[in-house]
Amino acid sequence: MPGPIVHLLVQQRLATALRRTERSREFVELLRDEPCSPYAGFGSMGPDFLFFSLREYGDAIGDLSNFIFEVYDTIEPIIEFVEETIEPIKTAIDDAVSAILPDELEALLADLGSTAGTLGSAMLAKLGEIVTSEVDLFYPFYPKLQQGAPEDEWYWFDFLHYRRTGRFCSTMWNMARDAGDPDLMRYCLGYASHIGTDVVGHPYVNSIVGGPYRGHWHRHKLVENWIDAWARRHYDDPPSFMGCLRIGPEDTYRANSIAGSYYSRLCEFPGRRLPDKLGELFVAAQRETYGDIPHPPDFNPGDVDAAYRLWIRWFERATSIGDALAPTPPPPPGSAATALVTGYANEISSIWSGAGAGGGGGGVSIWGIFAASADCIRRVLETIVKTIEYIIDHIADILLLPLTEALRLIRWLVYQVHLGLWQIYDEARFALVLGGYLFPDERDLAKLPWAEAFVNAGNAHMTGGPAAAFSTYPRKRQAYALLGQTEIHLVYPGTLRERPSAEPCPLPHFGVYPDVMIDAHSGDPKADAFFFCEQPYPPDPSDTSPAFTHNVERATWAGPQLGSALAFSARLIGERLDDLPNFNLDGDRGYGFLTWRLDGVGPTDPPVSPAPIESNPVNVNYGPTV
Numbered sequence: 075m076p077g078p079i080v081h082l083l084v085q086q087r088l089a090t091a092l093r094r095t096e097r098s099r100e101f102v103e104l105l106r107d108e109p110c111s112p113y114a115g116f117g118s119m120g121p122d123f124l125f126f127s128l129r130e131y132g133d134a135i136g137d138l139s140n141f142i143f144e145v146y147d148t149i150e151p152i153i154e155f156v157e158e159t160i161e162p163i164k165t166a167i168d169d170a171v172s173a174i175l176p177d178e179l180e181a182l183l184a185d186l187g188s189t190a191g192t193l194g195s196a197m198l199a200k201l202g203e204i205v206t207s208e209v210d211l212f213y214p215f216y217p218k219l220q221q222g223a224p225e226d227e228w229y230w231f232d233f234l235h236y237r238r239t240g241r242f243c244s245t246m247w248n249m250a251r252d253a254g255d256p257d258l259m260r261y262c263l264g265y266a267s268h269i270g271t272d273v274v275g276h277p278y279v280n281s282i283v284g285g286p287y288r289g290h291w292h293r294h295k296l297v298e299n300w301i302d303a304w305a306r307r308h309y310d311d312p313p314s315f316m317g318c319l320r321i322g323p324e325d326t327y328r329a330n331s332i333a334g335s336y337y338s339r340l341c342e343f344p345g346r347r348l349p350d351k352l353g354e355l356f357v358a359a360q361r362e363t364y365g366d367i368p369h370p371p372d373f374n375p376g377d378v379d380a381a382y383r384l385w386i387r388w389f390e391r392a393t394s395i396g397d398a399l400a401p402t403p404p405p406p407p408g409s410a411a412t413a414l415v416t417g418y419a420n421e422i423s424s425i426w427s428g429a430g431a432g433g434g435g436g437g438v439s440i441w442g443i444f445a446a447s448a449d450c451i452r453r454v455l456e457t458i459v460k461t462i463e464y465i466i467d468h469i470a471d472i473l474l475l476p477l478t479e480a481l482r483l484i485r486w487l488v489y490q491v492h493l494g495l496w497q498i499y500d501e502a503r504f505a506l507v508l509g510g511y512l513f514p515d516e517r518d519l520a521k522l523p524w525a526e527a528f529v530n531a532g533n534a535h536m537t538g539g540p541a542a543a544f545s546t547y548p549r550k551r552q553a554y555a556l557l558g559q560t561e562i563h564l565v566y567p568g569t570l571r572e573r574p575s576a577e578p579c580p581l582p583h584f585g586v587y588p589d590v591m592i593d594a595h596s597g598d599p600k601a602d603a604f605f606f607c608e609q610p611y612p613p614d615p616s617d618t619s620p621a622f623t624h625n626v627e628r629a630t631w632a633g634p635q636l637g638s639a640l641a642f643s644a645r646l647i648g649e650r651l652d653d654l655p656n657f658n659l660d661g662d663r664g665y666g667f668l669t670w671r672l673d674g675v676g677p678t679d680p681p682v683s684p685a686p687i688e689s690n691p692v693n694v695n696y697g698p699t700v
């Protein structure tokens with residue numbers, strides 16, 4: 075899944091992209107009649123919301139989502155405090171200094187110190203949970219496909235990306251059209267744009283990741299988060315979009331960040347529950363499409379609704395909670411306060427002796443990063459406490475200064491507390507961004523090497539590992555486990571390449587920024603041969619027939635192939651919505667592969683050779699297109 079932001083950006087631009095053909099008029103009208111339809115918006119999430127399928131992932135998604143919700147619960151009061159509560163406190167302190175009221179001043183400062191301490195400690199505790207537990211909350215999502223499990227044990231999230239993918243959407247479309255329900259028809263248009271965006275977007279993501287989701291799911295999620303943040307900053311919200319976001323006076327809308335984008339409102343149904351008719355359509359199409367092949371245990375509409383509810387809760391938090399900005403420094407204390415400032419500096423300097431850089435100072439090990447951040451936060455907390463103590467201990471001396479000097483010094487010291495709390499927030503938040511738990515913020519896009527390494531394959535080596543090369547794809551899974559070191563998601567994998575070879579994405583999409591994948595290119599009609607391939611690779615290498623995906627790849631990869639996500643989605647909808655091709659939506663093997671099955675896992679398949687190896691249980695012996 076390219077992340078939800080890219081999917082929504084494409085979906086919101088569909089009507090414009092579709093306008094070019096006469097056949098598309100029906101679809102354009104459907105989209106134009108209800109430009110803010112949550113059916114179309116949520117449709118563009120395709121099957122991705124099933125990542126939150128409680129029924130299937132159970133405790134694993136419960137643990138991950140609870141952790142993320144608790145993080146937001148911890149962050150929110152800090153943002154409110156830094157942005158709102160501290161100003162009245164500063165004014166009250168100013169008043170107390172002006173009136174020379176040492177007791178009142180002391181009480182105000184003590185309050186400030188304890189609030190800052192409580193909020194900072196809560197953030198430190200959240201970070202500490204990850205450091206001390208060493209549990210990788212992403213590990214349990216290890217795709218069953220990669221484990222070589224039978225297909226009736228897979229997750230629906232994976233299954234809907236790997237099996238009869240287009241047929242599932244077309245089945246829903248035909249059912250919705252027969253029912254004459256424009257809401258459900260809009261849902262299918264959104265869903266089809268998800269397919270178009272996945273087919274083009276996943277190969278782009280994979281080229282940065284180094285391999286497909288099934289082998290690198292945590293890194294995949296991280297890279298998608300960064301691409302989403304990059305795309306959010308790159309594309310302006312068109313005026314039509316703004317109306318759909320329903321920004322009110324209470325909202326802290328931000329034009330360039332995911333936090334504060336309120337994009338969840340594009341997908342929000344009344345009561346934040348899935349409409350019955352949509353759950354019923356989804357389940358009916360699952361049964362119709364997959365009833366005759368081994369498939370994961372049947373869903374009922376309640377299962378779909380439960381996944382939607384958890385997903386929208388997460389997306390709402392991720393897109394509504396804003397950001398705290400660093401406080402503006404006041405003028406430094408004047409010369410009459412020199413002795414007091416020197417005394418303060420001496421007390422604080424002992425806290426910081428031997429400190430690392432913080433903020434990614436731990437290199438590319440996530441434990442190093444978390445530990446460096448936690449260390450930094452501990453020192454900042456101590457600084458806050460010491461600063462407050464210092465002011466209280468020296469109130470008498472401060473109040474002996476001329477009034478303007480006393481005010482200037484107090485304001486400067488209170489700013490140190492304010493800044494400290496903001497630093498705690500920002501250190502912890504960014505460590506969680508690197509863990510893949512939170513979307514990056516706009517200002518993270520200026521942080522190197524991360525902001526380059528995760529959005530452009532040409533820079534993927536900047537956080538470690540080999541350089542990404544067009545000809546060395548896909549890299550095998552790196553072995554790791556539920557417990558212990560999990561920082562590998564930050565580094566381009568140095569593992570061996572899976573054979574046989576494949577292209578990561580079209581050459582013009584390799585080593586460039588995400589806008590090229592999103593809306594730069596129309597397609598090459600020759601690449602339509604991908605739709606009709608019968609086998610991934612020709613059994614006889616001298617056979618160059620376009621019946622084989624790899625042959626079509628080689629013949630077209632110098633150009634844009636299927637085009638960028640927006641153009642390809644529009645073309646799929648405009649030309650073949652009722653009979654969509656069954657692409658593997660993860661770009662799982664390489665570019666343009668239809669769904670394929672592993673040799674050796676079917677009920678009547680002979681065992682494959684060589685035997686699976688531990689770090690890459692799937693032996694990539696490609697069976698037929700299915």
Ligand SMILES: [Zn+2]
Pocket residue numbers: 075076119120121122235268272659
């Ligand atoms: Zn997807």
